[in-house]
Amino acid sequence: MSRPLDGLRVLDFSHVLAGPFATRVLGDMGADVVKVNSESRAITSNAPDHPYYIMWNRNKRALSLNMAEASAQALCRQLAQQADVVIDNFSVGVLDRWGVGYDTVSAANPGVIYAQMSGMGDHGPWSKFVTYAPTIHALSGLTSLTGVPGREDIGLGFSYNDHQSGLHGAVAILAALAQRQASGRGQRIEVSQFEVGVNFAGPSLLDLFANGVAAQATGNDLPYDAVAPHNVYPCRTVPEPSLADERWIAIACMTDAQWQALVGLLGSPDWATEASLQTAPGRVAQRAMLDKRLAEWTRSQDDYELMARCQAVGVPAGVVQNGRDLCERDPQLARAGFQVAIEEPHPTVGQTWADRLPLNFSQTPCDDYQRVRMLGEDNAAILEDWLGLTAEDVAQHEVDGVLK
Amino acid sequence: MGQEESLEGALGRLRVVDLTDERGIYGAKLLADLGADVIRPEPPGGDPLRARGPHVQTDQQGADVPADGCTSLYYAYFASGRRSLLVDPGDATSRAQFSRLLARADVILFCDRHWSSELVDIEQLSAEGTEQILINVSSFGTDGPWADYLAPDIVAGALGGAMATTGDASTPPLKAFGELNFMVSGAYAAIAALAAVHARDTQNVAQRVDVSVHECIASCLEQVFMFYWYADGALERPGQQVLPRQGPTHWSNAFTVMNGQNGSIMITPTPDFDRQLAWLIEEEAYGDLLEPQYSDPANLKLLIGRTMQLLAEWVATKDVEALFYEAQARHIPYGWVQPLARVGDNPQLLGRDWFQNQRIAGRDIRAPGAPYHLSRTPWQLKAAPDSGQHTAQILADIGWQNDHE
Numbered sequence: 001m002s003r004p005l006d007g008l009r010v011l012d013f014s015h016v017l018a019g020p021f022a023t024r025v026l027g028d029m030g031a032d033v034v035k036v037n038s039e040s041r042a043i044t045s046n047a048p049d050h051p052y053y054i055m056w057n058r059n060k061r062a063l064s065l066n067m068a069e070a071s072a073q074a075l076c077r078q079l080a081q082q083a084d085v086v087i088d089n090f091s092v093g094v095l096d097r098w099g100v101g102y103d104t105v106s107a108a109n110p111g112v113i114y115a116q117m118s119g120m121g122d123h124g125p126w127s128k129f130v131t132y133a134p135t136i137h138a139l140s141g142l143t144s145l146t147g148v149p150g151r152e153d154i155g156l157g158f159s160y161n162d163h164q165s166g167l168h169g170a171v172a173i174l175a176a177l178a179q180r181q182a183s184g185r186g187q188r189i190e191v192s193q194f195e196v197g198v199n200f201a202g203p204s205l206l207d208l209f210a211n212g213v214a215a216q217a218t219g220n221d222l223p224y225d226a227v228a229p230h231n232v233y234p235c236r237t238v239p240e241p242s243l244a245d246e247r248w249i250a251i252a253c254m255t256d257a258q259w260q261a262l263v264g265l266l267g268s269p270d271w272a273t274e275a276s277l278q279t280a281p282g283r284v285a286q287r288a289m290l291d292k293r294l295a296e297w298t299r300s301q302d303d304y305e306l307m308a309r310c311q312a313v314g315v316p317a318g319v320v321q322n323g324r325d326l327c328e329r330d331p332q333l334a335r336a337g338f339q340v341a342i343e344e345p346h347p348t349v350g351q352t353w354a355d356r357l358p359l360n361f362s363q364t365p366c367d368d369y370q371r372v373r374m375l376g377e378d379n380a381a382i383l384e385d386w387l388g389l390t391a392e393d394v395a396q397h398e399v400d401g402v403l404k
Numbered sequence: 405m406g407q408e409e410s411l412e413g414a415l416g417r418l419r420v421v422d423l424t425d426e427r428g429i430y431g432a433k434l435l436a437d438l439g440a441d442v443i444r445p446e447p448p449g450g451d452p453l454r455a456r457g458p459h460v461q462t463d464q465q466g467a468d469v470p471a472d473g474c475t476s477l478y479y480a481y482f483a484s485g486r487r488s489l490l491v492d493p494g495d496a497t498s499r500a501q502f503s504r505l506l507a508r509a510d511v512i513l514f515c516d517r518h519w520s521s522e523l524v525d526i527e528q529l530s531a532e533g534t535e536q537i538l539i540n541v542s543s544f545g546t547d548g549p550w551a552d553y554l555a556p557d558i559v560a561g562a563l564g565g566a567m568a569t570t571g572d573a574s575t576p577p578l579k580a581f582g583e584l585n586f587m588v589s590g591a592y593a594a595i596a597a598l599a600a601v602h603a604r605d606t607q608n609v610a611q612r613v614d615v616s617v618h619e620c621i622a623s624c625l626e627q628v629f630m631f632y633w634y635a636d637g638a639l640e641r642p643g644q645q646v647l648p649r650q651g652p653t654h655w656s657n658a659f660t661v662m663n664g665q666n667g668s669i670m671i672t673p674t675p676d677f678d679r680q681l682a683w684l685i686e687e688e689a690y691g692d693l694l695e696p697q698y699s700d701p702a703n704l705k706l707l708i709g710r711t712m713q714l715l716a717e718w719v720a721t722k723d724v725e726a727l728f729y730e731a732q733a734r735h736i737p738y739g740w741v742q743p744l745a746r747v748g749d750n751p752q753l754l755g756r757d758w759f760q761n762q763r764i765a766g767r768d769i770r771a772p773g774a775p776y777h778l779s780r781t782p783w784q785l786k787a788a789p790d791s792g793q794h795t796a797q798i799l800a801d802i803g804w805q806n807d808h809e
Contacts, residue, residue, distance in 0.1 A: 004603035017626070029599050051634035126752035130737040134652070134659040138670040138739030141747045143652065143661060145581035146570065152741050153661040153668045155652045156580055157569030163624035167591040168434075172776040174598035175438045179414040179781050181605045188779040195758060199775045200587055204744055206477040206762075207458040209770040214745035220558060220579050224457025224478070230558060232567065232576045243648035248577050250562035258554075311553045318559035320577045322568040322646045323625075323632040330563075332618055335548040339629075353633045358619030359596045360545075362530060363611035364603050 003030025004364045008177075009386065011083040012036060012060065013100075015046050017133070017159055018193055019089035019117050020056035021166025026085070026173070027059035028357040028366050034079070034382050035060040035373075038067060039404045042375045049348040054372045058342070058354050063383075064376030064403050071402045073098050075383070080105040080112070082386045084186075085173055089117040092127065102188050112186040113176040117169050121192030131193065133159035140197030145204070147217040154217075164200070165193040220250075221287070228283035229253055229262075232320055233295045235303035247303045248320035251294065251310065256280065261313040266297060304329070336360075340369045347374055379403050413439015414781040418601065421445070421509045422486060423524065426557065426583060427617050428515045428541040429453065429482045430590025435511075435597060436485030437774070437783050443509075443798055444486040445502060447493065447519050450791045454479045460765040472791040480764045481771070483788035489799075490792035493523055504802050510604075511537045511597045530612035537600040538612040541593050545616040555617065557583040564621025565628050572651030588624050589617040627655035658708050661741060662716050664724035670739035671719055673711050680711065680736060689718040763787040 008031040012023045020035075027033040035057060037046065045052040048062065063079075065072040080086055080100045088095050095101050102114045116122065119131030129135075137143045137155050147154030172189045180186055198205070204215035204223070215223055220231045235247040253259040256279060263272045271293060276282040283290060298306060303319045310317035319325065326333055333339065340354040354369040383389040383397075397403050418440040422432040436442040444451065456478035489505065492498040502523055506512060514524060529538045540546070543555040550563075558579045561567045566585060571578035579585075596613040603609050622629075627647065635641040652661035652670065659672040673680035684690040691714045692698075698707045719727065724740055731738035742750070753759060753773075762771035762785055774783035 002603075002607055004599040004607075007606065008602075025595060049638065051630050051638045054634075054638075055630050120752055121756060124752045124755040126732075126755075129732045129752075130735050131739070132659065132672065132674070132737050134654055134661075134670045134672065135737045135739035138661065138668075138741045139747075139750075141742055141744045142581070143670065143739075143741050144668075144743050146578065148575055148578070152743065153652060153663060154570070154572060154575065154578065155661060155741075157571070157649055157651075158566070158624075158626040158628065158655075160566075160580065160584065160624065163626070164588065164591060167588070167595065167624075168775050171434055171438075171591060171594045171598065172778060174595060174602060175414040176778060176781075178418065178598060178601050178605070179416075179778075181602075182417055185780065187781065190777040190779075191775070192756075194752065195756075195773065196775045198747060198750075198753065198758075199772050200582070200584060201744060201747070202481040202772045203458055203478045204582070205748065205772050206481055206764070206769060208744060208748050210477060210764065210767070211458070211461045213458070214743060214748075215581070216743070217581065220576070223582060224459075232558075232562065234576075243573055244646045248562075248567075250559050250567065250579075252556050252558050254556050311550075314554065316554040316556050316559045318553070318555060318563035320562045320567050321565050323565065323628040324646050326565050326622055326628070327632050332544045332548045332550045332616070333622060336545060336616065336619055338619060338622065349634075349638050353629070355623050355629050356619070358592060358616055358623050359599070360614040360616075361596075361600065361603070361611055362613070363609040364600075364607070 002364050003366050003368070004361055005029040005031040008032065008085065009083050010034065010085040010087065011079055013086070013088045013090060013095060014117065015041070015089065017056055017162040018165040019087060019169070021163055022117070022169035022173070023060065023087055024056050024058065025166065025170045025357065030364070030366065033060040034063050034386070036063050036065055036076070037375055038064055039375065048372050048374045049346070054346070054349065054352050057372045059368070059370050060373065061378035061382055062373035062376060063379055066402055066404050067098050069400070069402050071397070071400060073100070075397070075402065076100050077104070078387050081109045083109070083112060084177070085113045085115065087115045087117065087169070087173070092118060092122050106186065106188070110185055111180060113173055113180065113189065114186065115169055115173055115189040115191065117165060117191040117193065119192070120194050122190055133162040136161045136193050136197045140194060141201050142197055145201065145215060145217055148219045149217055151217065161193060161197045165191060165196045168196050226280040226284045227252065227254055228280065228287045229290050229294055231291050233291070233298040235298050235301055235306065244322065249298055249303050249306055249317055250320060251315065251317045254316060258315050259283065262310070262315045265309060265313060265315065342369055342371045344371050346371050376403055412781060413784055414778055415440035416781075418511065419509050420511045420513065420597070421506060423512065423514045423518050423520050424541065425453065425515045425518055426586050427543065427589050428513055428593045430587045431539070431593030431597065432486070432513050433482050433484055434591065434594040437785060439781065439784065442486050443489055443505065443794075444483060444789070445489045445491040445505070445520060446791050447491060450474070451479070451483070452519060453482065454791070460767070462765070474791065475765050477764065480762060480788045484762065485784070485786040486789050487794035487798055488789035488792055490795045491520070491523070493520070499523060501799060501802070501804055504804065505798070506536065508802050509536050511539065511601065513539045513593060513597065514541065516540070516542045535610050537597060537604060537610055539593050539596050539600070539615060540612060541589060541615045541617065543616070544618045546614055557585050560617050560621060561585045564618050565625050566621055569625065569628065569649055571649045577649060585621050586617070589615060589620040592620045631655070656708070657712065660712065662719040664719050664722045664727060667724040668741035669719065669724040669728055670741060671715050672737060673715065674737070677707065677711065679734060683734060683736070684714065684718065687718065689714060760785045
């Protein structure tokens, strides 16, 4: 069956996580993503056998180009002329020096959608600053806001903003494609990962500008809405657990009715049936007491069983699942086939896996997951498909040191 | 990027009906800010999300309160650029109008348990031969043992795997500030809609796309699945299939937040350890890093650990603002931990004229700008509507004649 983006050609000059995540999403949906790499750059997490690279580069074809060679740059320009989408997250100006900057490419290929993803954007006083996701989290407020009151040094435990920058890059590319369908013209897209990150504090920034109130970390409480209980609580675990062995459950009573259902599960003890706890403001005012009582109740209970009992009476509750739980105990992910064991072994790693695209298209399903390709593994096929080169042409480029 | 701008957004021809709650509303916002005509129906009592905080603090006379009484800044942000249609589920005419609206849409974004659920037959809307694209956002997918589970953002983040990564040994697992999990599912919902539009335009298929919030969160966990799948092999971290939550410290252990004299700063010696080492040598803070053991590539973990230890001692003596700018001048990606108040005055955002004005509760309020910039069809921020503000206009657009009323 076809996939939604079948026939779309994407020339991918991205690396690390944000850019490759954008093109991973496009590749999963059927785009022909040609990932450009080189012998000199294919090291550490940019090497095709590094697990980090394996995570973000399935469903792409691999082209190696030695961009120090003028012939490689010329080939690259020809490829860009055939592309629907070019995506770049090198430092500003690198692709211009290679002759595949936006102005050059769009002059020859006016339909091209040319996406540039950078940490800070292509202009402004910080545009030359170097960033990774933890840098962006710190600068955008995500680190100081995620934590417990009085501390600004906790932050998010994974590169949230890199994933989101990739997703936003994909949104912008797909929107430009829809526009091209109507106009026939492509355009340039600029994604500043910093601006993506700041955007996530949207309502809090409005609060700052409208009311002069600067949000601060609130732990597991909602920052603005009167909801309690709304926290995680310890569950039964092995004796003397390590941090990774701890078991926790999130419980959130978003309505008074949900609180009353929880009280029923608790066995309606006197403390829980106090009139002052029957409304959200009353519970919020006594949040610390509530959390203490609930922790006493949950501590001896199995997390999954307690979750099922809560949910059965309409109380939102969920086990704090770690990677092992997601892979071994989660019935929804198992049912969705979320972990995909990729059929063809990776040449050096052997068995590899994919986490499935979380979009289920009824008519154009995205169920094809191909392994990460080694450096230059698809050179001949790509150059034939995109440029019509013969095997002899490709062999000559190999001899000339262009394709490495 | 303004030299070739036009006035219409990229999605100017797209008609969208937004029947989302917190799980999908960000996706509808992304489409609206890109120029789609996104209609958000509301029940007679108003959209339930108009109650979400924060709110504009009004003066005692209520002079700032808009006609519909909505002061929600949550709503102003997430419902930007919509048109509002009043729909009364108890009124047959109103239901007929709603049905016609759905029939004329290109895309319908829907969340199960939305107030409009009783009016929406998703099986009919996804039957063969229908012309609409249906994006069906649910917490856990359409079937399975957890399909009916209730999952506000904290529960979704717990089950989805995000919470287990966040916090440290002195805290419980922590949720991200606000509702960041739902901004992931929202972004995926927008991708689903636009990819389905592309398939409709190029393959002539209309279809339904089911979006599970749970799967969306799980797909954006950076190291979590990587450690489970590769810890014992390619990662060479035997027995570390599950990393404990470790505060701000990245899975590589080469990025963390450290405390300086007057604040916190994210410190990393990557991507060029030699550059960082040269700086520490200049500062006479390099300790024993010139010992041969640290230059052996096989001892990378040892190098990282010792470097971070020395950096923590060094950073503790520093003014963090000066340290941040000095690091960036040396092309080292430190990040000064900013409180939100300072983000509002950030020189990069101000230098790019990033903030926009948005009309909220009768005032022009500075608001977040574009998450991306399209050169010909720029992103545009428009006000969220008053409740029912566009009812007459929308009914005219769908050809609902007065004699039907």
